[in-house]
Amino acid sequence: MLKIICNHTWYKLKIYPGLFFMPKLFFSSRRRFPAHGLRHFVALISLLSTGFLLFIFLMIILTGGAGAFDYTDASGAYGTQDSNSKEREPLKTSADSGPFLCAPAADHALRVAQSKRANLQDVPWVFAADATNSDVTPQQTARSQHEMLLSGNSKVESRYSQALSGACSHDRVRGRGPRIIQAGFFPALPEKSAWFARLAERIFICLTAIGTVRPLIVSALAIYASYSGRLSFGAVTGKKDADEFVATTFVSVLVPAYNEAKVIEASVRRLLESTGVSLEVIVIDDGSKDGTAAVVERFFAHDPRVRLIVQDNGGKASALNHGLAMSRGEIIVALDADTQFEPDTVSRLVSWFVCENIGAVAGNTKVGNCHNAVTLWQTVEYVTSQNLERVAFSSLGAMMVVPGAAGAWRRDALLEVGGYPEDTLAEDQDVTIALHSAGWKVIYDPEAVAWTEAPETFRDLIKQRLRWAYGTVQCLLKYRSLCFSRKAPGIAWIGLPQAWFFQIAFAIISPLIDVIMICSLVFSGISFFREEYLMPWLLPDKVLFCFATMLLIEIICGSIAYRLEPREQRLQTLPFLAQRFVYRQSMYLVVLKSLYMRFRTLPMGWGKLQRSGISVRPDLL
Secondary structure, X not given: OHHHHHOOXXXXXXXXXXXXXXXXXXXXXXXXXXXXXXXXXXXXXXHHHHHHHHHHHHHHHXXXXXXOOOOOOOOHHHOOOOOOOOOOOOOOOOOOOOOOOOHHHHHHHHHHHHHOHHHOOOOOOOEEOOOOOOOOOHHHOOOHHHOOOOOOOHHHHHHOOHHHOOOOOOOOOOOOOOOOEEOOOOOOOOHHHHHHHHHHHHHHHHHHHHHXXXXXXXXHHHHHHHHOOOOOHHHHHOOOOOHHHHHHOEEEEEEEEOOOOOOHHXXXXXXXXXXXXXXXXXXXXXXXXXXHHHHHHHHHOOOOOEEEEEEOOOOHHHHHHHHHHHOOOOEEEEOOOOOEEOOOHHHHHHHHHHOOOEEEEEEEEEEOOOOOHHHHHHHHHHHHXXXXXXXXXXXXXXXXXXXXOOEEEEHHHHHHOOOOOOOXXXXXXXXXXXXXXXXXXXXXXXXXXXXXXXOOOHHHHHHHHHHHHHHHHHHHHHOHHHHHOOOOHHHHHHXXXXXXXXXXXXXXXXXXXXXXXXXXXXXXXXXXXXXXXXXXXXXXXXXXXHHHHHHHHHHHHHHHHHHHOOOOOOOOHHHHHHHHHHHHHHHHHHHHHHHHHHHOOOOOOOOOOOOOOOOOOHHHO
């Protein structure tokens, strides 16, 4: 249908086995969208429609046959009842006399069903009824799919009339009593446990739906921003010629360092190889104990472009503010000591400031030491999560952070907000939000590439992410009142709320998806051998379908992220899936620990990581 509406080759649809429709654009040659605004709108709507259809499809599958927790009635001669009521009026039919299935007959039918369970596996629905007050309990039943106490299906009745021992003498078996329980594919729950079953099912459905729809929306926004040209230099700056601005602008590059002797020499050397820009490199040694300052003096004492500042240990923000006070440039570029810029990265970052309302520009941070599982997971995360979200939210004025590993700032903008804040650990995120609230524009440039050395051990990774999460919590609490402000609608109404929900709240409750899936598989396996359901509300078919659907959509969105990312070829599916089952759960625990530390007011410092000195791609050596 979308192909007929759009009628363009770049909207050709590719069908995924019976379920999904995605534009073929991402799996064919890279093309630019036509310049017409209506086509941009159709491109966005097509992706959002895809996500909406997937969501509706998932909801239909999840709720279409899920009546396990409701007391319902049979069709036809069984009459009707209020679905909100557990009590039932006696049933009335056109035939007022005849045999009813009473307790002895029900017991006999149950014994016959148990003895012939191999022949009763295709019974779709089972209705347990009792003319007396002695209801048949779930403990009396065998495996749920083998139950047959009463059936409202005349075809099934005729096939199994012998199993009911002559109780079926009318066109339909009629039950009369206080309750008819729709058992579905598993026994009915005890009344006191039904609320927990409903709660667990609804939580699982909601979390799965959220985890399914959000990646599609972010991917759609990123596609729209990338292919519509909204993030192109000409669209943002009004096609101003930036070459003269870059050539005549003096740039100060700040490199805060704490025990970075292994990597500082390579980082500074790459900066000095920058092309098309006049710059100074200011290294701020924040009380290092490994001879970082000595390394800088030994290699760069003869170069007037390099300046060294040594101070007592005061933290990264303190070091940056010291460097800012000593700098002379109109534009400030800040990077971590383990980060290495490409020759044109500085000039690309600076060129955006030809537009006077731009206060900061974020670069594209990539992992340069990808040689083990931990760094490979981070490589996938940078592409499929951090950078993709920057593309999507930058187009809405809602980008939350200009990374400390690669960012440029207008000096006047930094001074206006008071420099780098020293009361939070995430000083880069803090100052980014402050610039938004002050009315400055924040941009992301995916072509301004910087290669960073990611943590190589799981211990160092947890230490780094704990610092990030702790700083994020600090920033969200610090700027919580901004959510009700109209000064910066992008960050106030999109950036901060989504950070609260997805980075904090969702990280707290989303492990329930994995817990429910694991419990479903474990208890279903046990139930299979014990021939009874231990936890009947955990249906493995439903859980696995939801989880598989969510994984498939995440893989599709990951492929989109790699397609939009410069210099990336294709999604590495195996590491991506491994990340989903190991890495992500660890990040949830990090968020929980950061919340605990924040509300216990426990201190955190630099969080120094072990360095190997490998932080660059081989083709840049």
